Amino acid sequence: xxxxxxxxxxxxxxxxxxxxxxxxxxxxxxxxxxxxxxxxxxxxxxxxxxxxxxxxxxxxxxxxxxxxxxxxxxxxxxxxxxxxxxxxxxxxxxxxxxxxxxxxxxxxxxxxxxxxxxxxxxxxxxxxxxxxxxxxxxxxxxxxxxxxxxxxxxxxxxxxxxxxxxxxxxxxxxxxxxxxxxxxxxxxxxxxxxxxxxxxxxxxxxxxx
Amino acid sequence: xxxxxxxxxxxxxxxxxxxxxxxxxxxxxxxxxxxxxxxxxxxxxxxxxxxxxxxxxxxxxxxxxxxxxxxxxxxxxxxxxxxxxxxxxxxxxxxxxxxxxxxxxxxxxxxxxxxxxxxxxxxxxxxxxxxxxxxxxxxxxxxxxxxxxxxxxxxxxxxxxxxxxxxxxxxxxxxxxxxxxxxxxxxxxxxxxxxxxxxxxxxxxxxxxxxxxxxxxxxxxxxxxxxxxxxxxxxxxxxxxxxxxxxxxxxxxxxxxxxxxxxxxxxxxxxxxxxxxxxxxxxxxxxxxxxxxxxxxxxxxxxxxxxxxxxxxxxxxxxxxxxxxxxxxxxxxxxxxxxxxxxxxxxxxxxxx
Numbered sequence: 001x002x003x004x005x006x007x008x009x010x011x012x013x014x015x016x017x018x019x020x021x022x023x024x025x026x027x028x029x030x031x032x033x034x035x036x037x038x039x040x041x042x043x044x045x046x047x048x049x050x051x052x053x054x055x056x057x058x059x060x061x062x063x064x065x066x067x068x069x070x071x072x073x074x075x076x077x078x079x080x081x082x083x084x085x086x087x088x089x090x091x092x093x094x095x096x097x098x099x100x101x102x103x104x105x106x107x108x109x110x111x112x113x114x115x116x117x118x119x120x121x122x123x124x125x126x127x128x129x130x131x132x133x134x135x136x137x138x139x140x141x142x143x144x145x146x147x148x149x150x151x152x153x154x155x156x157x158x159x160x161x162x163x164x165x166x167x168x169x170x171x172x173x174x175x176x177x178x179x180x181x182x183x184x185x186x187x188x189x190x191x192x193x194x195x196x197x198x199x200x201x202x203x204x205x206x207x208x209x
Numbered sequence: 210x211x212x213x214x215x216x217x218x219x220x221x222x223x224x225x226x227x228x229x230x231x232x233x234x235x236x237x238x239x240x241x242x243x244x245x246x247x248x249x250x251x252x253x254x255x256x257x258x259x260x261x262x263x264x265x266x267x268x269x270x271x272x273x274x275x276x277x278x279x280x281x282x283x284x285x286x287x288x289x290x291x292x293x294x295x296x297x298x299x300x301x302x303x304x305x306x307x308x309x310x311x312x313x314x315x316x317x318x319x320x321x322x323x324x325x326x327x328x329x330x331x332x333x334x335x336x337x338x339x340x341x342x343x344x345x346x347x348x349x350x351x352x353x354x355x356x357x358x359x360x361x362x363x364x365x366x367x368x369x370x371x372x373x374x375x376x377x378x379x380x381x382x383x384x385x386x387x388x389x390x391x392x393x394x395x396x397x398x399x400x401x402x403x404x405x406x407x408x409x410x411x412x413x414x415x416x417x418x419x420x421x422x423x424x425x426x427x428x429x430x431x432x433x434x435x436x437x438x439x440x441x442x443x444x445x446x447x448x449x450x451x452x453x454x455x456x457x458x459x460x461x462x463x464x465x466x467x468x469x470x471x472x473x474x475x476x477x478x479x480x481x482x483x484x485x486x487x488x489x490x491x492x493x494x495x496x497x498x499x500x501x502x503x504x505x506x507x508x509x510x511x512x513x514x515x516x517x518x519x520x521x522x523x524x525x526x527x528x529x530x531x532x533x534x535x536x537x538x539x540x541x542x543x544x545x546x547x548x549x550x551x552x553x554x555x556x557x558x559x560x561x562x
Contacts (some may be wrong), residue, residue, distance in 0.1 A: 070548075083319065114438055122391060
């Protein structure tokens with residue numbers, strides 16, 4: 001707000017004071033929101049770290065077990081068993097609210113299956129196929145969990161960033177400018193008051209003379 | 210005259226001698242140990258210089274690397290089985306064919322699953338192992354069909370077609386061929402057990418072997434079901450004809466702990482290799498796939514023993530067919546294991562020697 005655009009009137013001063021009060025209240029709320037989001041973010045970050053470690057671990061396990069499956073059954077046996085799987089995992093997306101930030105909640109079904117649901121016959125396959133299927137099911141399950149956590153983290157980060165920008169804008173631009181404008185109006189009003197006083201004094205002196 | 214020569218002792222002596230010669234050409238334990246110390250290129254070269262050369266050369270146009278080795282090995286197995294069937298006379302051929310029909314189950318189900326999943330024909334063909342009674346031409350014809358219904362119709366002359374036909378509608382409705390696959394394997398064992406009393410020489414000892422195979426398959430199934438958390442509807446997964454009755458197996462599958470299962474098995478196998486395996490298995494020293502491997506070794510040892518005790522019988526042929534299958538499995542395991550970066554010691558644990 002350029003000072004030249006400011007009308008140095010009492011009503012404008014009252015308006016500015018209202019705006020300053022509102023901005024300061026908004027600033028405090030946004031600061032609290034930012035701090036709250038940061039706290040939430042750190043919680044999610046811990047979960048995300050755990051989830052990433054779990055993915056790494058489960059991926060390594062799945063790779064290890066499929067190497068064994070390829071060794072024991074051959075890739076032919078593994079591919080033939082893989083062809084049996086007909087039911088694909090289903091994902092349901094729901095919404096969850098964390099301090100005004102809408103984050104996804106992913107519900108997965110048909111990821112982990114029991115032996116009877118996998119589609120291959122028990123009598124024509126070996127246990128290593130079960131172990132492989134189970135290892136990959138666990139990996140997919142963890143990936144879905146990680147997708148939820150990491151999306152939440154990303155959205156929280158975006159919200160923290162925009163809240164931080166708003167807080168900074170209020171703290172370093174909006175409120176100082178409003179205060180400056182208010183000080184300017186006050187100064188102009190005082191000056192105008194002094195002018196008026198001097199003018200009245202002069203009129204009084206002239207009328208006495 | 211022909212039938213007399215095909216069922217008399219001479220035919221058994223002839224077949225047993227041919228099989229013994231073939232068996233002597235199989236890789237020995239020392240060869241596997243040597244292979245375990247080789248790198249993948251050396252293994253490839255070793256395989257190319259043995260009985261597998263023809264298939265490797267033939268397939269080299271379409272495949273390369275580890276896939277070439279694996280598919281080459283499978284095709285060699287299939288060709289060798291077909292060659293053996295050509296050698297075998299009369300009832301021996303019928304018997305061997307009946308035992309090899311488990312490869313048909315694998316092939317038919319792979320085609321059905323591939324087709325219903327919309328997998329390209331070429332990709333399905335790569336997975337087939339035409340080592341059974343359904344020849345390559347028939348398999349190609351089945352691959353050319355688009356609908357699973359037509360595939361089933363085309364298999365009307367297959368020995369297990371009645372089971373396939375009976376189970377197919379339910380499988381299509383449920384969207385899973387698992388139940389049908391289990392029924393086919395059960396029918397396969399019923400069929401082979403029936404063949405053992407068809408007058409074939411060595412049928413009785415082979416029946417004993419087959420009962421052991423059924424028992425061990427059932428034990429593996431029980432353990433898998435226990436580990437997979439399946440406690441209900443297990444009756445349909447048990448093969449009849451072994452030493453355990455289906456009721457006993459169902460009871461075993463409902464056990465509270467793995468130790469209880471092992472104890473249940475030990476009642477029928479109180480001593481010997483199976484009992485020893487149950488002992489260590491109960492202690493949790495084995496992963497299930499390691500135990501499966503050890504049980505396969507028990508089966509092969511039994512087969513070796515009966516083939517030595519009944520040298521001029523069908524047993525010598527069957528032991529060769531089994532040993533050949535595991536030679537292929539071992540070579541594949543070594544090649545795949547090396548490719549996956551498994552240690553020699555680890556790979557050795559998966560070999561059946």
